[in-house]
Amino acid sequence: MNDHSHQHSPRTLPRYSATFDQHSISEIERAAATGIYDIRGGGAKRKVPHFDDLLFLGASMSRYPLEGYREKCGTDVVLGSRFAKKPIELKIPITIAGMSFGSLSGHAKEALGRGASAMGTSTTTGDGGMTQEERGHSKTLVYQYLPSRYGMNPDDLRQADAIEVVVGQGAKPGGGGMLLGQKISPRVARMRTLPEGIDQRSACRHPDWTGPDDLEIKIEELRELTDWEKPIYVKVGATRPYYDTALAVKSGADVVVLDGMQGGTAATQEVFIEHVGIPILAAIRPAVQALQDLGMHRKVQLIVSGGIRNGADVAKALALGADAVSIGTAALIALGDNDPKLEAEYQKLGTTAGAYDDWHEGNDPAGITTQRPDLEARLDPVKAGRRLANYLAVLTLEAQTIARACGKNHVHNLEPEDLVALTVEAAAMAKVPLAGTNWIPGQGGY
Amino acid sequence: MPEFDLARSEVRELNQALHALQRETNETHWKVRNPGGKHALAVGLDLPITVEIDGHAGYYCAGMNKEATVIVSGNAGVGVAENMMSGEVRVKGDASQSAGATGHGGLLVIEGNASARCGISMKGIDIVVKGSIGPMSAFMAQAGNLVVFGDAGEALGDSIYEARLFVRGKVSGLGADCIEKEMGPEDREALEGVLAKAGMDGEVTPDDFRLYGSARRLYHFNIDNVDAY
C-alpha cells in the first residue's frame, strides 16, 4: 500500500452526488442535529417550469404591431363586477399580494401602500389584521379573511375596499400561518390576541365553514355584513385549479386569486414550500377553462401570482387568460429586501444577499420582515414606496411593450395564440405549441 | 315595535334596515317574524338595539355583532354570533357547530346544547351553554370564558391558548395541551362574572365546575412535543 508511484497516478476529481447534493447533505445534517424541520420564508427555490419557458411571437407578416409612443395600450382592470355594488378599478393589472403585519414591519406595510397607491393599484392585508399604516396609505385595500381571524372585526371589514377569503396560498396549500416568537412583539400580540413571544401557528381550516356549500353561505354573510358593496375574492393555492376555480365561482366569488407554488410565504416548513402545490404556469389554463366552461371568463376576474418578476411574466400571465397578477416577493425586493449593499450583515446571519430567506427570524437587516424597532427604522417608507412605484411602472411599461409588439391596444387582448413554448413541459402546461411546431402535447397530433 | 316579516321580505332588506339605523334612533326593539332558518340574519349590527328573532335562524345569525342584543327563540345554525365583538346573543333552543367562533367580546348564551367546535378560536368572548357541547370545542381558543353546565365532547380545548373553559359535567377527552387546572380566585371571579352577566348566578354553584386551560407546552417549538405538531 505504501507504493509511492500511487501518488503520481491520475485520480478522478471528488464528485458530488446529483442526488445527495450539497444542499441535501446540509439538510440531513441540520435535521440530525436539531430534530425539527427547517422553517424559512420565500417560495420554492428549485427550478420548476415557469414563464421563462414561454416566448411571445410578436408581429410578423400577418400581425401588425402598434407604434410604441403613439398608440395607446390600456392597462386598467375592473375587479368585482359580478356582484359588488362598488367594484374596484385599478390603473394597472398588478396588485400587491396579502402579506401580514407581523410578518412585515409597519414601515414595510406603509411603503407597500405608498408605492401601490402612487401607481393606482391595491395592497392586501394578511394574517394579522389591518393596521392604520396600511389603511392610511393604501388608496385601495383588500382585507383578508383568514382561518385565524386574527384582528378580524366589522369596522375594518367596512373600511376595506374588497374582502379576500383565503382558502390557501401557493407556498403551502393546506397549511396555516406561522409566526415565530421573535416576531410576536407586544403590538403584534395585541392585534392577534396572543401571548407575547410564543411560536404561533395559525389554523389551516376556517373555523366556521368547510367546503364550497358552506363557503357560499359564508360569502353571503360577508355580503350582508357590508351591504353587498364590496368585491369578494377567494384565494386558493394552485393545486386543482379547474375544480377550485369552478367551486369558487359556484360559491359566489367576484374574483378568484390563484397562487402558484413559487409564491412566497413569511414562514413555513421548507418541505411544504418545495413539494406541495403546482407551478403557476400549470394552473392558469385550467382555471381559465373553468371560467370559460361556466361562461364566466372576464365576468369573474382571475388574479394569478407566484414568481412574477418582470413585465414579460405579467404579459404571459395575462395572455394565458388572467385579468391581473399579484406580487409578493418582488415587491419586497423592490422595497430593499436582499439588497447587496447589506452583504456584510447577511454574512453575519450566515447567508448572502440574494439567498436570505430567514424572514421568520425577524432579524432582517433591511427592516422589512422584522418587528425590531431598530431594524424597522432603517426602512424609509417614503423612499421604499417610491422604489416600489418605480418597479410597478417598469412592469407595466414592459407588459405594454410586449402587448404593442403583438398588436394589442390593451394588455387584456393578449391571448394564448401570441405564445409558444420552449420546452415540451411548458407546452403541455400552458397549452401553447412548442416553438417552431404546431404541437401542443395532449391535444392530438403526434 | 318595528316588525320584519321574512315571509314577505328579503334578508337583505332586514339587514340594510338595521344597518341604516342612527345612534339616536327610537326604533330600538325589533321583531323578526318567519325567519324560516334563513342565513345571515341580523349580521353586522353596530348599535345597542334589541332584535328578537321569532323562530329558527340559519347560519351565522348575529355574525360580527357589536353592542346589539339578538335573541333567537328557536334554534340557531352554524356559526351563531361568529366573531362577535360586544353585545349579547341568546339562543333559546340549540345551536349548531362553531357557535361563537372567533368571538372577540360580548356574551353568547345557548340555553340548549351546542354542537361541535363551540367557541373555536374564541378571542375574548364569553359563552354560556346550559346544555352540553360537542367535540373539538374551544379548539385553539385564545381568550375569553366558555362555561358549560352539561358535558363536553372529545378533544376539548385542543391547542388552546389563554381561554378558560369551565365545565360542570363530564369531559369526554381533552385535546393536545389542554389540562385541568386548579380554580384560583381570579378564575372563580371570572366564572361568577360570566354567570351574573348571563343572569344565571343563582342557577348553579361555581364550585361544581372544573376549570380547563392551556398547559402552555406548545407555546414554543420543541422537539419533545413533536407529536403535537
Ligand SMILES: Cc1cc2nc3c(=O)[nH]c(=O)nc-3n(C[C@H](O)[C@H](O)[C@H](O)COP(=O)(O)O)c2cc1C
Ligand atoms: C412575507 C410574506 C407574507 C405573506 N403573508 C401572507 C398572508 O398573510 N396571507 C396570504 O394569503 N398570503 C401571504 N403571503 C403570500 C402572498 O400573498 C402571495 O401569494 C405570494 O407572495 C405571491 O408569490 P410571489 O411572492 O412569488 O410574488 C405572504 C408572502 C410573503 C412573501
